[in-house]
Amino acid sequence: MxxxxxxxxxxxxxxxxxGTFRDEGGLWSQHRIEDVATPEGFARNPALVHEFYNARRIQAAKARxxxxxxxxxxxxxxxxxxxxxxxxxxxxxxxxxxxxxxxxxxGTLAGALCASCGHRWPAPPEMMVGEPCTACTAPAARPDVVWFGExxxxxxxxxxxxxxxxxxxxxxxxxxxxxxxxxxxxxxxxxxxxxxxxxxxxxxxxxxxxxxxxxxxxxxxxxxxxxxxxx
The missing domain is CATH 3.40.50.1220 (TPP-binding domain)
Incomplete structure (x- = not known):
C-alpha cells in the first residue's frame, strides 16, 4: 500500500x-527569537512571552x-x-x-503546558504570568509550543x-x-x-x-x- x-x-x-519568521511587519519581526521562543527568554521575561503568544493565539483563532x-x-x-x-x-x-x-x-497554540509537572490542558485565549496548573496548581503555566533548544x-x-x-x-x-x-x-x-x-x-x-x-x-x-x- x-x-x-x-x-x-x-x-x-x-x-x-x-506570518512566517521572515515576513516584514508581522509579529515575528517585532521581537528577537531569543526573547520570545526560547526557555531562557521565558525565564527572563515571562510577561513578554505570554503577550507574544496571546497575540499569536488571537491571530490564529481568526485565520481560516x-x-x-x-x-x-x-x-x-x-x-x-x-x-x-x-x-x-x-x-x-x-x-x-x-x-x-x-x-x-x-506543539499548538491551543494548548497550555505546566513547566513544573508536565500536565497539558486547553489554553485560555489569554495566558498570564503565574497562571496555575490545572493539575498540580503550580504557578508555572506556559504555552505548549516547542521553543528553540527544546x-x-x-x-x-x-x-x-x-x-x-x-x-x-x-x-x-x-x-x-x-x-x-x-x-x-x-x-x-x-x-x-x-x-x-x-x-x-x-x-x-x-x-x-x-x-x-x-x-x-x-x-x-x-x-x-x-x-x-x-x-
Whole structure:
C-alpha cells in the first residue's frame, strides 16, 4: 500500500494571514527569537512571552484554512493509500480543513503546558504570568509550543512514518530547522520518492527528487489532483 508522509511549515499558512519568521511587519519581526521562543527568554521575561503568544493565539483563532489545507484534507480522505500529516505549525488550520490525526511536532497554540509537572490542558485565549496548573496548581503555566533548544514532540512516531513512506512531501518549509530539515534524507533512505512544494526553493531543495514552486494555494491543489487522478 502506498503511504504519503507530508511535512508542512509556515508557508502553507501564510496565505491564511499567519506570518512566517521572515515576513516584514508581522509579529515575528517585532521581537528577537531569543526573547520570545526560547526557555531562557521565558525565564527572563515571562510577561513578554505570554503577550507574544496571546497575540499569536488571537491571530490564529481568526485565520481560516486556505485551498492548500483543504486539498491536503481531501487527499487524506480520498487517497487509495495512507496519508500522514506532520506539521511544524502551531495553528489548527489543518484540522479546521478536515484533516485527521495531524502530528504537531512543535506543539499548538491551543494548548497550555505546566513547566513544573508536565500536565497539558486547553489554553485560555489569554495566558498570564503565574497562571496555575490545572493539575498540580503550580504557578508555572506556559504555552505548549516547542521553543528553540527544546526537543520536538512525537519524534519516534514521525521516524516510524518516514520509514514506511513511499512518497515524502515537504510543503512551505524553509529547510533550515532541524530535525525536520533532515526528514527528506530519512524518507529517501527507506526508498521513498520526495517532492518539495514551496514559494521559493528551500535551502535543501537540491536534495528532493522534484521541486514545485509557486503559492501553496495553487501548487498544492494541483499536486493533490494529480495524485488522486492516478487511481
Amino acid at each position: 502506498e503511504k504519503i508522509v507530508i511535512l508542512t511549515g509556515a508557508g502553507i499558512s501564510a496565505e491564511s494571514g499567519l 484554512p486556505n485551498a492548500a489545507h483543504e486539498a491536503l484534507a481531501r487527499l487524506q480522505k480520498d487517497f487509495h493509500g495512507k496519508v500522514t500529516l506532520v506539521t511544524q505549525n502551531v495553528d489548527s488550520l489543518h484540522e479546521a480543513a478536515g484533516a485527521q490525526g495531524v502530528i504537531h511536532m512543535h 526537543m520536538p514532540y512525537f519524534m519516534d512516531e514521525i521516524y516510524d512514518h518516514l520509514a514506511e513512506a513511499t512518497l515524502f512531501a515537504a510543503i512551505g518549509t524553509s529547510g533550515q530547522v532541524y530535525p525536520a530539515a533532515a526528514f527528506v534524507y530519512e524518507a529517501q533512505s527507506s526508498g521513498a520518492r520526495t517532492v518539495e512544494l514551496n514559494l521559493d526553493p528551500s535551502s535543501g531543495a537540491s536534495s528532493f527528487d522534484n521541486v514545485i514552486l509557486g503559492p501553496a494555494t495553487e501548487t498544492v491543489p494541483r499536486w493533490v489532483e494529480g495524485l488522486l487522478s492516478r487511481r
